[in-house]
Amino acid sequence: MPDQIPSPAPRSATDLFSDPLDSHPMWLKPSLFLSPDFNSESYIAELRTFVPFDTLRSEFQAHLSSLNHELIDLINRDYADFVNLSTKLVDVDSAVLRMRAPLLEIRDKIQGFRGAVESSLTSLKNGLSQRAEATAAREVLELLLDTFHVVSKVEKLIKELPSASSDLSNGDVDSIQKSNALNSHVENGTANIRETQSMLLERIASEMNRLNFYIAHAQNLPFVQNIEKRILSASQLLNAGLGHCFVDGLEHRDVTAIYNCLRAYAAIDNTGNAEEIFRTTIVAPLMQNVIPHGSSGVVAGASGDELENDYGQIKKLIEKDFKFFLEIASAENSGLHVFEFLANSILKEVLEAIQKGKPGAFSPGRPKEFLKNYKSSLDFLAYLEGYCPTRAAVAKFRAAPFYVEFMKQWNVGVYFSLRFQEIAGALDSALAAPSIVLAQNSGSGEEYSQNLTLKQSVTLLDSLRSCWNEEVLVLSCSDKFLRLSLQLLSRYSNWLSSGLAARKKGSAGSNPGCEWALSAASDDFVYVIHDINCISKEISCSYLDHVLHVLSSCSAEVLDLVKQSILYCGKSLDDLLPLVINTIKEALVQKSVEDLRQLKGITATYRMTNKPLPVRHSPYVAGVLRPLKTFLDGEQATKYLTSNARNNVLLGTATDITTRL
Template sequence: MNNDSVEFTLPPAPRGLCFDRNDFVKTNFSVDNFLADHQNVASLETMRDDLGVYLKVLRLAMIELINKDYANFVNLCATLIGFDKAILKIQVPLGQLNEEVETVKQCLEEAMKELSLWLSQRHALQKKKQLVKYYSQTVNCLNTLENILRNISDKKKQDQILLADRAAMQYNQLKFSISKCESLVKSEQKMQYNEVGNKLVQTLNDLLFQFWNDNDEENLLKTLITLASLDRVTETEMLIRKQAVAPLLHEIISEPALQRSPEGLQGIYARILSLLESKLKLLLTVTQHSKLMFLMKKFRFLVNCFWCEVENRLEVNLASIFAPGNPQIFYRRYSESMEFIKRLEEYCSDKDMIKIMHETIEYRSFQRRWNLPVYFQIRFQEIAGSYEAALQKSPTVEANDGFVLKETYKCWIALQECWSDGIYIEAIAHKFWKLSLQLLSRYATWAGTYCAQRNSPKLELTSVNRSLIDNSINIHVDIQSLLNRLPTFMQLVEIKVPIGNKDLLRQSLRYSETMLTGTKDKIRECIVNELYDHFNMQLKQVSDIPRLYRKTNRSVPTKPCAYIDVITKAIHEFNEDASRRLDNAFLVELFQALFNIMTVSYYKYVEDVLTSVQKTEESLRRLKQIRERTSQQSSESTGVTDGDKIRLQLNVDVVSYGKLAETLCLNVHTVHKFTDLNSMVTEAVKNIDIK
């Protein structure tokens, strides 16, 4: 049972109390916490009253409990009579038993101390015995090693490697023994230990190069295994690098050798790699042998010996290849160097070896020596500068490669140059991609800026604003062609860039496509504004219609006025020319926008004429009424009046205007103000009798 909690059965509390009766029997009950928890439930007066009520309940319950168990209480008192005498009776035997237990305990403790002391002495003796044993092994190993090394030079090469391997095992045992009894080893013996170790390593190094020169693969492998057992992998690699690799590279990697090479740097790299197929092939093959793969620390001849020495000599003896001044030469040398790295990686035994090669200080230094930011800046100035120079204030028509304008063609050429062989470098793919997006953005900005300019209104489509319209159309045609070619351009980029960035490339290209597509509205607005400036001058001639019919006795009009004919002819000529270059959807949008703003102006002009005609007629009517009252004559005018002819002419013009819109595949009911315009002229002529 848990001592921290006692289970009570409390009597039930009356309903309506501000607390729970079980709060009082909790093990962590606290008066302060109880008051703090219930201060917001009821006031102190209420809590006092509720506690008083429950206290009465508890008292009644206690009285009932005592009454219920009264007999048990009386029997308990009777049972305890004489219990103290029984306790006194067993007190003496228990005291004697306690003394005996203490005596036994003391004896056991003394025996344990004596045993522990004896075990400590025995352990010390065993340790001294072990030290003497290791010291004896050290002396024996030293003597054995000296005898082996003294006789090894008199043996044949095959026997020499066997003795060297035996000596290596003795040396490892000697090293272990000395580490265990170093306190007993004398300084003369330590000196002797160092001497035999150096002599053993020197003997193995001599055998290593002898077997390499004799092309003895089997014994060369045994020598490397023996050196690895002595934990001499790093030292052996450095020795091979300095005595085997470095002399071979001395004549290959130098400025005079580069000048003499017919194939330039590529020829130097070819000669370097040829060493792995000739003089260094045996070392490469043996160091990658399966018998050496089980070692914790493996020989990495290709990385630690060959590559590190090659890279060091390239930086020191051929520093000129890293100069970025001439971008063509820099690109060729960089490409040849990266191709050399790839071919060198093919000699690596696995991907882990390639990773180790990439993590070397020499590899990172080699990559940093190529000043790619300077190279890109030069290319940026060539590509972007050339393209910027090709952008003229006014577009230049020069049909080439499917583009109408020279500026668009230059943009496409600049985009291709960014990713062409001889310019593009994968390591700075992100910079060339940014330049590509900048070229597209610059073209979109140039096109939008040109289409945003406005000319002064002309009475006719002169060469100035006609040129603006033609150029705007040409820009739209070229932008559509450019947008159609961007998927092909994207395929070229995806082939060039590293795997894993394609989704990001497509996402960023969509923004450029949106910019180019956005120029469509500017082009349409430019063309519409230019056409409107001309046609609005024609529509203003509506105000001249009253002069044609005032006191001229002209016949009732049946044909539209000249300004409608001029607008119709000009629009048809424009439509005929534009339909050959623009898609139908764009043309419909263009004419819709044009008629929207034209009709608003036309409505205003017609409304002004009708208002003027009405006012004139009212003035004439009042004047006529005055004359009739003066002469006391009344006469009724018959026939079509001049005002009616004006209204009829306006109606004919508006009808022709609507038919013109319909010939352009427009729904006249969707043209702004046309329905109001048509209703206005129809209402004006509905009461005219032209018979």
């Protein structure tokens, strides 16, 4: 027995707190090494994410050392069996040779079987491929046969159209003419002809739809290319017969014929032709009577460019002449939802009639007439939407190209620009005056204007009211008119603050529009205070309520933002009141200081002369406060200043005068 490798020294009995020799970290699990799908590279890569490389190496070396110790221990423990193992392995090579022969035989059999299977598989694949080719060829042949049969059937049915009409007219109608009620029976016979034709046309359209399906799947085949002329001729004949029957049904209001023709148009996916026939046959002649126009675009007897009366007549025509047809096209479960007669027939003809007969109706150069026509047009569109049976139909109507084109004719952006210049220009002209101008109350019919004293303030409120006047406002531009309202208030506030700053500085400098404050008297600023109070009250009460009422269709969040913005502008006006009051106090103090300068002569009088000492109060004392008393007793301060404002002016002015003594 070889020398046994000494095992590591056992732990001391007192070594209670050190780690055992075969202990491992929590992250090292030797049991994973025995797993069949163990991958050393992925295992090390995973450990490297949270264990340093040096630690990994040391731990693996320690584990290898422990394995070697275990192997040596096993050999030492069973050393006799280990030695006897070599003695038992006798004639191993001959045993291997005996086992190799049957294994080689089995491999040869497996290879032969594999070759046979591959040969059978190849043969099977060839057979399946030939079968698939034969099936495809059969499908193509069946498709060509079906195409040929459908073409022949369509041509046969088309040939039956005139024969059916002639049979009915020559046979039934001739016999009917012999009856006593000639006119009534003739009409019934004609109606039967239309109904028969429409049913036959619907059948032909159904076959033509099937033919189009076949052609779509076989369009590149030579056979289909050879019969293209026949297909085209049949399609033309069908469209011609269908158009004639459709027009005849529209003229006689034959519901059955119209319904069958519409179903035929829907079957061949030719809705545009039906919409155009309805427009040119029914809508256009009636529209010519409402808005006369020529093909060259020259007005043919139109009186003015107003559209309100024209829309009223068009609505009556729709109720009288179009309603029955629209009800047929919008019937539930009729399959006719693919048509868009409202947009592509009625609205298209209305747009063309206005463009040719009254082109000035779209011009924003005359804002008043433009707005009236625009609102009438929106009302007319809402009327047309009333014929849409569902919300989806309304959305489809609004997305139609002619609806979009109709809305593009109304350039509300240019209209707002003109209104902006008109409203903002009026306020700018009023604020550009070199001095304060008193308002002529008798010339204003508005109740809110009666309380204002300055023309500039009256113009501001008139401009603010104009922004939300129903004769000015376009609801789709309400955001722009709101911004204009805020700009007007800001412009007025800036006019006041710039003027007060210029007065305090003593010159207007390079800021135009501030001259009014330099030439204004103390009483004039009383008007300013009064107007600020009136405007602020008006904005936060009735004006705000009116704006919110106009925008009531908006969400609560939007209305809250609108309210906050308007109230913020009103607060900016209130913030100017202390500045105006300070301006009045400075003017009064300045006048009083001029009288105080004469007090210096009192001491000189008694020093330089033998004049006796005064026994009565000096007249200068009353003169110091005379400008303040005159101001507070004046008509303007008495009428327009509140008691709080009067006390503020009195206390502030008296305090400032006292500090100057």
